[in-house]
Amino acid sequence: MTIDKITTNDVNPEDEFSLKKLVGKKIISKSGRIVGTVQDIIIKNYSIIGIITTRSFASPLFIDKIYFDSFKEDAIILKIDPVTCIVGLNVFDKNGRKLGKVTNIIRETNNNEFSEFFVNQGPLKKELNFKHMDIETISQNVILNIEFDSK
Amino acid sequence: MKDKSPFENVSNDKNIITSDDILGKDVIDFSGHTIGMITQLHIDKNNKAIVGISIDTGFMKPLVFVGIDLVKNFGVDAIYISKTPSSRYLGLLVFDKNGIQVGKVIKVKLYGSSAIKSLTISTGLVKKLKIPARYLNKIAINIFLKISIDELSEIEQD
Numbered sequence: 001m002t003i004d005k006i007t008t009n010d011v012n013p014e015d016e017f018s019l020k021k022l023v024g025k026k027i028i029s030k031s032g033r034i035v036g037t038v039q040d041i042i043i044k045n046y047s048i049i050g051i052i053t054t055r056s057f058a059s060p061l062f063i064d065k066i067y068f069d070s071f072k073e074d075a076i077i078l079k080i081d082p083v084t085c086i087v088g089l090n091v092f093d094k095n096g097r098k099l100g101k102v103t104n105i106i107r108e109t110n111n112n113e114f115s116e117f118f119v120n121q122g123p124l125k126k127e128l129n130f131k132h133m134d135i136e137t138i139s140q141n142v143i144l145n146i147e148f149d150s151k
Numbered sequence: 152m153k154d155k156s157p158f159e160n161v162s163n164d165k166n167i168i169t170s171d172d173i174l175g176k177d178v179i180d181f182s183g184h185t186i187g188m189i190t191q192l193h194i195d196k197n198n199k200a201i202v203g204i205s206i207d208t209g210f211m212k213p214l215v216f217v218g219i220d221l222v223k224n225f226g227v228d229a230i231y232i233s234k235t236p237s238s239r240y241l242g243l244l245v246f247d248k249n250g251i252q253v254g255k256v257i258k259v260k261l262y263g264s265s266a267i268k269s270l271t272i273s274t275g276l277v278k279k280l281k282i283p284a285r286y287l288n289k290i291a292i293n294i295f296l297k298i299s300i301d302e303l304s305e306i307e308q309d
């Protein structure tokens with residue numbers, strides 16, 4: 001069905017990007033992790049400023065458009081791996097000792113950085129606290145660059 | 152004087168571990184990805200030395216052998232290896248350059264034992280597609296291609 005138009009510009013809405021189609025599409029991080037799906041698109045002063053994504057077992061997340069690498073009807077690819085994605089990952093020290101799962105991160109601002117994170121060792125065990133600089137690498141797991149002494 | 156048991160020094164040496172300390176442990180590569188679980192130790196019966204480990208990489212996936220020279224350390228709960236076996240890529244999702252999911256990796260072909268030559272991906276129930284390495288943009292938690300899903304049909308298939 002063709003779309004009737006009221007406009008002074010030479011524009012064909014059929015050829016343009018429909019935001020409605022974006023709702024429900026995947027948001028993919030820089031390393032290919034599926035962050036969530038688009039729940040809503042946020043507009044300020046007639047421009048898109050970001051999107052809100054739904055996440056499993058967590059509150060919705062707003063991601064600023066400055067972190068978009070690719071913004072298409074089918075998916076949004078981010079320039080970053082959102083720091084919120086490390087919650088739930090397993091943590092190992094540099095000697096291969098499994099410490100537990102990340103439960104929380106501390107962020108001083110709303111940008112994509114964190115200063116500290118907490119690790120749940122399991123029931124009846126003390127929660128561990130580490131600094132961002134204690135991390136060697138983050139991917140499927142969090143690997144620390146330090147040895148943890150359990151004593 | 153009572154003779155010392157030949158096992159006494161060994162049992163007190165913290166650098167000595169047993170097969171119980173290794174079998175069943177997770178294997179993690181240098182980028183932090185879990186490869187699988189150790190199921191076997193391979194021993195050279197002439198030299199009496201461990202030459203490698205076998206890793207169970209998951210349901211319906213092949214056992215992977217990793218030489219002992221690639222083991223970085225035997226940790227308390229996990230073993231770190233310094234190289235990523237090609238089996239790590241099996242099952243990874245493949246996205247085109249626009250983020251459209253194309254399929255899943257079902258086969259990896261290498262040049263020798265290291266560099267990827269091509270990936271075969273399953274794009275549907277029956278359909279498969281072979282993608283040469285030159286079309287791969289990034290391999291991390293999943294895989295990104297350099298091309299769009301429409302351009303995939305232009306890739307020659309053997």
